[in-house]
Amino acid sequence: MRLYQEDSYATRFQARVVRAWSDEQGHHVVLSQTLFYPESGGQPADTGVLKREFGQVRVLYVFEEAKAFGDVVHRVDGPIPEGAEVEGEIDWNRRFRHMQRHTAQHILSQALLRAGGYHTIAVSLDSPVSTVDLEEEVEEAKLQEAEALANFAVYADYPIEAFWVSEEELARYPLRRPPKVQGQVRLVRIGDFDLAACGGTHLRTSAQAGPIKVLKWERYKGGSRVYFMAGWEALEDYHAKHALLSRLALSFSTSPLELEKPVRRLQEEVYTLKGENLELKEALVEALLPRALEERVLLVPAPVLGDLAKRLLSWSEKTFLLLSPEGRFAALGPGRQEVLERLKALGAKGGGKEVVQGSLPKEKVAAALDPSLVR
Known part of the structure; x- marks a missing residue:
């Protein structure tokens, strides 16, 4: 049972080891139920620990044996016998950041669709700088509009819910993109803003995903790749960049937003000095040649x-x-x-x-x- 699909905010659970084996990649266990999210859909896997009377082992990586409905396999740093009762605990800080990235991606993908008719075809959420790949080539003005729309959705504080529907019922729901699985399909709804098929972990409200900041975009495989940050990671990025700008501004005796002028003057001076240095080197070579x-x-x-x-x-x-x-x-x-x-x-x-x-x-x-x- 995939407990994370029922409550993505739970951090501890009890389970029994139903399968255990070791191979060249390490030690592996399958549990009767788990809160550990397996790497899937662009979202990284959870990590954490499994505890019992023998002590504890670290959960290093989690993956699916078969997409969406196969067993969830936990790669651990030590062997655990089959039948053992364990208490699992996920790394909550890692999980919450993953949820912020994932919910922000849903919001941004919908915003891109509304602002410019841009369709998301792939995502990567495995680092603080996440990406959304689009079928179309974006325009800068439309991208700025999408970023603003995404943050309006954050401020709207939409409730987020996940629910299951049968494949036959899907036609009743205006999904942002067709699902990639069959049978029972899990949908994630962000208020009346976005609705998409998704098996991942998400926040309780859209406000917890903010801020959402688009960093840049580039042409990619006939379409576009958009880079963004969200949540705590976006704030940390802002803090680091602001601190750097403040230090540079202090060294130039100016304010952070006025840095461009003294930096441009410094560049011009450097270019002039490089030219003069080249002339001097050429003159010295000629003088030393005889x-x-x-x-x-x-x-x-x-x-x-x-x-x-x-x-x-x-x-x-x-x-x-x-x-x-x-x-x-x-x-x-x-x-x-x-x-x-x-x-x-x-x-x-x-x-x-x-x-x-x-x-x-x-x-x-x-x-x-x-x-x-x-x-």
Whole structure:
């Protein structure tokens, strides 16, 4: 018996182990009844513990042997004998967050349908950032309208109820989408806002799902994928982002909503400095080129080491070794592999084709500045 379908707010239950086995994936039990929700319909599985006189085992994962009506299998971290009486307790914090995601998804899917005629074809609720996949490509304005409509449904505090109907009775109910199961079908109604077939756990009222925040959308498999957060997780996300914006605003001596201006100015300054830095690097390479051509083993600043090596490739076919004070090096020319082997004796590591690059211990740089290495 799936107790979670009768009361999704219950957290403890008594049961008997009717099947138990172990395999390469771990230890498994089937109980006479359970509150543990098995992963299904995009909603993650519950976790928790099973207790009895032998102690307790953790419930690591829960799944169905057959969709909707098969046995619910609990994967646990230790063996339990068949016939044992156990007390189960679910991780309520995890369950409640899953219910907030799931109810919010029903509300948002209905809002998307009403705002833009967008049809939900798949959902994923396995992380705080959940997704709804739509058959159609969305428009930004319609998506904003759907988000507002979803939160109006939250504020309306609609009662939520689950009930069973026969397959023959389904035609009487205006479902948002056709059910994926046959026989007795469980429906979840959110006031007069939404009605859908669903076997998952849900909240008691729509108000408990809020707030619902759409984060972004992207084109996906000919349609769209909408990313959203809900409930406590949406508030936690807001808190983290607000705290970050407040710290950044403080560092710029402005308010969070005015951050864009100083950040844009900083970007412009960085772009200007990058351009100036590039010009200076090019000038330094040109200034060092004659000396490098003459000495062939040269200590150079690390930022221009690679560029100077490229310039030398186009100027001479001799062997050169460039080193930076930090220990970076570049060897090029016909004797570059021999140079690398001699540098390895000093603890160097590196490789490459036209230009052999790598590093050696900083304290060995002076020893590597030996003109005989390239003779």
